Amino acid sequence: MSTACSSPPEIPSGVTAASFVGLPVTSHGAPTAGAFFTAHNGITYAYGTEDGTVTAVGYNGPSTVVVPETVSNGVDEYLVTAVADEFFSSIVLDSVSIGENVTSIGSWCFVNDNLTTIVFANTLTNIGQGAFAGNALTTVDIPESVTTVNDGAFASNPLTSVKLREGLTEIGAYAFEQTELTSISIPASMTTIGRGAFSGAPLTSATFAGAAPSIHRSLTSDTPTFDAECGLVVHYLSQFGVEGGFTSPTWLGYDSVIDPIVSFELNGHGTTGEQRLVAGNSPGQPVDPEAANVVFCGWYRDAALTVPFDFTATVTDDVTVFAKWAANPVAT
Template sequence: MTVLVSQTRRGFSRVVAASVAGVLVAGSIALAAMPAHAIVPNFVADNGITYLLGDVAGEVTVVGYNQSSPKVVIPADVTFDAKTYLVTAIGNEAFWEDGLTEVVIGANVTAIGNGAFASNLLKIVDIPASVSTIGAYAFSNNYLATVSLHDGLTEINDEAFLDNELVLIDVPATVTRIGAEAFGMNALTSVTLHEGLTSIQNYAFWENPLTTLTVPASVKTLGRDLFYMNDGSLRVLTSVTFVGAAPTVVAAGGSDSSLGNVAGLTVHYLAEFEVDGGFTPGTWQGYNSVVDTIVSFNMGGHGSVDAQRLVPEALAVAPLLTAEGWVFGGWFSDAALTAKFNFAVAPTADVTVFAKWTAAVAATPSLVLDLGLAVGDAVAGKTVTVSGAGLKPSTAYDVVVRSTPATIAFGSADASGTFAGSGVIPAGLAAGAHTVTLSGTAADGTAVTRVAYFSINTAGVVTYLSYSEAQAVLAATGFDPAPLGFAALLLLLAGGAIVAGRRRSVA
């Protein structure tokens, strides 16, 4: 039996079409799920919440509140008579008209009963992932602007969020059913539905300024007048997009139709679901219908890019790609990569485009090392400048003075494989041969160095100076060959040291 109920609240005037039989059945089911108050004793906790000890050992249900505060916290558990119980349910009308402005729902609650928080002053609510069922009119007649729902929720019952101020809602993928009028009389401009939802009941989104809605492929039932009173002065719904085949239960355009008035509304579907999938070209169930196109992207083995669904006359957007060690060469219409795809022309049918790749040629690494010295210069305190290019992006470089190692500069190449830096040669170097080594990493991952060789006398003045070219370090030994002149100098110094040692020994 269908009845019309007239109601006014906060300046809203509505005419609600509801099935009395459906509401009674839903109410009786929800009530049966809640423990009967007379079965076992109840108790009142310190925060004014009344709990009922249910049939399940160790669990309690919230059944009432003494209105001691407009802000209430429903705990995960509560202790009574030296025993701790999990708070697993909020009973029917437990907080009805209690003047609540804030509520925190404990992490063990699995069911919220009919009218549990109806007719309060709530503006925000976070329903924890433990909750699987939200009862009929559970949060109706509040001021909710933000509601957070989480995976784990399976059913949103009739009028659950009726008559609030919601602007957007994201229904979790675990929800299978949205009840009648569940989100009616809000301010919704964005509704996100996910695969897994199977049923949207009568008047689910009535009196909301929605402009578009996408219906998941899993939805099989669309109730009547889902967008009732979203027409006339409020009419802004212009498109409904179906991801998959047409629902098997749907009311055709006209009086009490699922999608409302046919004027100004276009149904979008995919070519693969035409005829056999239930959709018909030109019109479907009395609504104007059009085929959207799909542009798919073949990445040629270099990752993946989401396909793009386009309404008629819309243009695809070319994804910009990168892959380490490869150069992207554009998008092509054929697998042989002979004809470039024209993104300036709207596709008229589903199409796959192909990415072209060529192997990148590794850049030759370049290292610059300048000690700022010449033979005859004092070495202490001199600034060493370094730079590099063609290196692996974001890899480290350092500058080390030897014979006793001392790092005088370090850093990292940027995203383009370049760097620049400086350091200071420390004072106190002993007379003899020394090196300054600049080390980095080439684009192919091999280590590269450039070395400056110099020697100083007892006064700290340079007597010899030469540089190597940038070269790869031998992998097995890490050996950097010294120039012949410097090697000869090392041998001469070593020989002199031996002779001096012998002379000292003889003396």
Template sequence: MNSAASSPAPITDRPANRMGRIAAILVASALVAAGSAIAATPAYAFAVSITQDGMTFEGDDIDPAAGATVTAYNPTAASGGTDAVIPSSVTISGDTYPVVTIGYAAFRDEGLTSVVIPSSVKVIGNSAFQANFLDSAVIPNSVTSIGDSAFNYNRLTTVTIGNSVETIGDDAFEDNDLETVVIPDSVTTIGEYAFYENSLTSVTLGSSLVTIEESAFEDNLLTSVTFPASISALNASAFRDNASLTDVVFLGAAPTTFAATGVDGSLGGSPSVLVHYGSAFADPAAAAGFTTPTWQGYNAVPNPIVTFDLSGRGVAIAPKEAVFRTAISAPIAPTAAGYTFSGWYTDAALTTLADFSTLITADTALFAGWSAVAATDAEPMLAETGSSAPLLPIGLLSAVLLAAGIALRRRAA
């Protein structure tokens, strides 16, 4: 992992054992970029370009609405130097083009310390900002894809990924100093080595994530990870070399693509990793489901259960399964004849009230507190017999006496 104070080395100075893979990525990226340009340009189209403020833009003279691509940058004092501000549109030959793409290696190895990406941009291409000195990046909500090696070999400590990004390419944020990252719900795929060799202590994975490729989060400082129900492919070494990783939570079914524990295990080779899962996704309840005490060679346990002890009063409340390290909501307050419910307690002696914001990490029993209802409607005693007699409401008693008086007058008449 990098030190935030260190400067990223030029591409040619990268460690030798990684140069082969980097070279292959760069060659492939160039071929893909060239092929895409050829395929996307009809025979009758004419590419036009302009360079302004140190940036070179290219577009199609037939279809300005399709937008322009930033293809190169010259960080001179007149252009903004190492603080690049990309415009949202550019005028080429009298036509206005929205800037929609940051092209292959457009800003690579140019010494950038900051960059502003406009909300017109939809695609950040391969190696677009590779090997600079960026310490932060904000990717707008308009962007749908982040290319291979787009921001690797910088010194990023923070990154904001927009909520329309669907794919994060191979090596996209490799070799930075990120400590936390939030993957938005729009992302479905995270590529190989995407966040390799950072300083991540926290990662939030979005609810649509399907695939995490090989070594995507290798060599970080993660202690826990929660996988969304959507995850189905968790490839080899995805979380290798996170020495402090202890708790892994799956919100859905076991992934169909997964490498068992070991040097290339999806969750690394640490014996301290504990997998938590929902009972609905256990084998045999679910085909190829999770198992206890181990699953795929990792220690594994079902989610904790919260039970409710009513001390024999009221209608029984079904136990609740709590996702590991989350809180549960309080059940509807129970009722019992002759008693008032006074709250839930964490002990049978009813000394400590339960706090429903507490995160549940183990099976938990809660106990209902009750207080007897005070007798407020005591009946009067008859003077001669000592027996109790119900008091009639004053209005009803008056009516009875009036009726009796009327009956007596009629007899007398």
């Protein structure tokens, strides 16, 4: 693990009990008599505030657990829509799979387990404070349904890869502190990244897809969002400079560069996606496009198709390249 640059959020002292849907629970997450049932896989459920729903509130079973989409109490079938605070916090687990229908994972839910694998539901919207802190996770893929990753959610994991998807708007304080991340891509939907969110991680690049989110500045905060001394370079697109909040050659005290975009104009023969380059790199030769009754004759820098485009040359600005076509003499 990398050396911490600031202290991670601590688990609140005395965290051994919580309450859910107005039902008191014991230190093991078990609700009062008559308000819960235990399924055959060892998970205990409390009836939800909405008819036909339950929340997972306790567990007694093996180290690999699946929180299901639905569960039966022996009479009726219920949707499992949430996992309670501290649900697995006193249990050593290796692998967890969260079923579809679960929208919320509670605070300190899987803290200090031995998790190496977590599979999230595509219905999940909220990951609670400290939910997966102190585990053995190396990769995390957060679904696009998630809008908020709360404070300390994945702190103190040996993460080397984190996938953040469009739809995520907020990352809380210390959420990915003390990980092994060397790069991170931030989706365009992001609006806020909290204090110390990536502190203690050896990040050398942070690539932003959209306008600049609100962060804690490296020069004005004792716990900045990103460590200043790790050699971080911020990558952004030219369209989000100035009015989009980014600046070069530095942004809020971090080195910054503009990643150029290569756009492809097929001149009436379909469309193809653009290519984002890392600043200072050449694009590399793309696969030749194909179209009916014509033959592709190469890419050109100008719309008049007079100057061939050199894909081995360094691209420093956004550029559009144009496809040249000729009639196919064997077309019928």
